[in-house]
Amino acid sequence: MLLSVVANLGLLGYFKYGQFFLDNFTLLMTGLGVTYRPPRYDIVLPVGISFYTFATMSYTLDVYLRRAAPARNLLDYALFVTFFPHLVAGPIMRPTELVPQFAQPCRASAQQLRYGLALMTLGLFNKVVLADSFLSGITERIYDSDKIPGALDAWAATLAFSGQIFCDFAGYSTTAIGAAMCLGFAMPDNFRFPYAAVGFSDFWRRWHITLSAWLRDYVYIPLGGNRHGDRRTYVAIFATMLLGGLWHGANWTFVAWGGLHGLYLAVERALRARLPEYRPSPVVFVALGVLTFALVNLTWVFFRAKTFGKAWLVMRGMLGQNGHAQPILATPSLVFVAAIVSGIVLTHWLMRARTLESVVARTPALAVSLVWALMAFAIVIAQGSGNAFIYFQF
Numbered sequence: 410m411l412l413s414v415v416a417n418l419g420l421l422g423y424f425k426y427g428q429f430f431l432d433n434f435t436l437l438m439t440g441l442g443v444t445y446r447p448p449r450y451d452i453v454l455p456v457g458i459s460f461y462t463f464a465t466m467s468y469t470l471d472v473y474l475r476r477a478a479p480a481r482n483l484l485d486y487a488l489f490v491t492f493f494p495h496l497v498a499g500p501i502m503r504p505t506e507l508v509p510q511f512a513q514p515c516r517a518s519a520q521q522l523r524y525g526l527a528l529m530t531l532g533l534f535n536k537v538v539l540a541d542s543f544l545s546g547i548t549e550r551i552y553d554s555d556k557i558p559g560a561l562d563a564w565a566a567t568l569a570f571s572g573q574i575f576c577d578f579a580g581y582s583t584t585a586i587g588a589a590m591c592l593g594f595a596m597p598d599n600f601r602f603p604y605a606a607v608g609f610s611d612f613w614r615r616w617h618i619t620l621s622a623w624l625r626d627y628v629y630i631p632l633g634g635n636r637h638g639d640r641r642t643y644v645a646i647f648a649t650m651l652l653g654g655l656w657h658g659a660n661w662t663f664v665a666w667g668g669l670h671g672l673y674l675a676v677e678r679a680l681r682a683r684l685p686e687y688r689p690s691p692v693v694f695v696a697l698g699v700l701t702f703a704l705v706n707l708t709w710v711f712f713r714a715k716t717f718g719k720a721w722l723v724m725r726g727m728l729g730q731n732g733h734a735q736p737i738l739a740t741p742s743l744v745f746v747a748a749i750v751s752g753i754v755l756t757h758w759l760m761r762a763r764t765l766e767s768v769v770a771r772t773p774a775l776a777v778s779l780v781w782a783l784m785a786f787a788i789v790i791a792q793g794s795g796n797a798f799i800y801f802q803f
Contacts, residue, residue, distance in 0.1 A: 510595065518593075601615040
């Protein structure tokens with residue numbers, strides 16, 4: 410078990426974090442007055458390395474801890490790790506979820522094939538049409554330029570990115586689940602309408618669910634979880650979220666993103682402990698949901714910005730502290746972002762306590778077919794500007 414974990418973390422550390430560690434070591438030496446010129450770190454990052462590293466580690470740990478039976482043969486294990494729908498960007502599968510499905514030959518039923526193709530269409534619509542064609546360009550005009558954004562521009566770009574990253578990653582996850590279903594395999598949901606979350610524990614039960622569960626089971630609980638008093642719990646929360654942030658990318662901005670979510674979770678836990686009997690009214694409940702969404706958007710600034718300097722510039726713009734900054738985005742772009750993101754958030758709230766399957770089951774077949782056809786048509790005519798999924802780099 411130790412050999413497997415060390416080997417997996419070693420490969421992840423070398424390929425994904427080697428340059429990060431080398432750069433920070435160079436900065437440290439420079440700060441100490443030592444001239445150090447490292448050799449060029451010329452490697453290619455394997456696509457999706459974080460996802461299949463986590464899959465192999467979960468297999469080893471679950472078998473070691475007797476949570477899962479070992480695969481019957483090497484071929485079943487290899488298929489578990491390299492199952493193509495989830496290989497490069499998740500959902501992160503556990504051996505108990507996928508390996509037992511290899512026991513018998515899988516053949517998709519007609520219903521599975523129809524629903525799987527519909528999920529793939531929905532996922533591609535989110536990715537190709539909403540994320541790439543509609544939202545990515547607006548985000549790039551603020552975050553990838555040297556211009557100083559005002560309040561409207563900063564908020565519009567950040568809201569556009571919040572919509573973009575959801576449509577990008579949830580779109581991929583939905584496509585992967587649909588592709589697996591077309592082959593007769595079942596995969597777990599990875600998103601449950603996260604922008605309708607009320608509170609941050611609720612958000613992480615809805616956003617990238619398989620990663621949240623992985624971090625909970627293999628980092629948070631082994632660090633003590635909530636079993637050893639408040640101080641130990643808060644340490645476990647922060648450590649888990651900081652590591653989760655670093656998992657997303659070899660940059661201190663991702664660590665800041667994870668640290669902010671750790672702070673949010675800690676404050677929420679402290680408030681719940683002080684007000685254990687509090688039950689918000691419907692108006693307050695919705696207000697807390699809006700507050701959650703706004704604070705999540707503040708964290709997206711650090712996720713999207715490539716440097717802290719850019720992050721602070723956008724944050725200052727969002728708080729109206731950039732003085733008389735010249736407008737960057739035209740009024741139609743601002744209205745466009747507001748309409749799309751409002752539509753996404755409203756959809757999440759309408760679906761907050763529902764499942765997609767239950768809604769489709771109650772909707773007339775003609776309406777479902779019409780929506781399906783419109784999404785497929787939009788995918789065909791859209792000229793997606795993105796050439797890779799955001800999460801491919803992780």
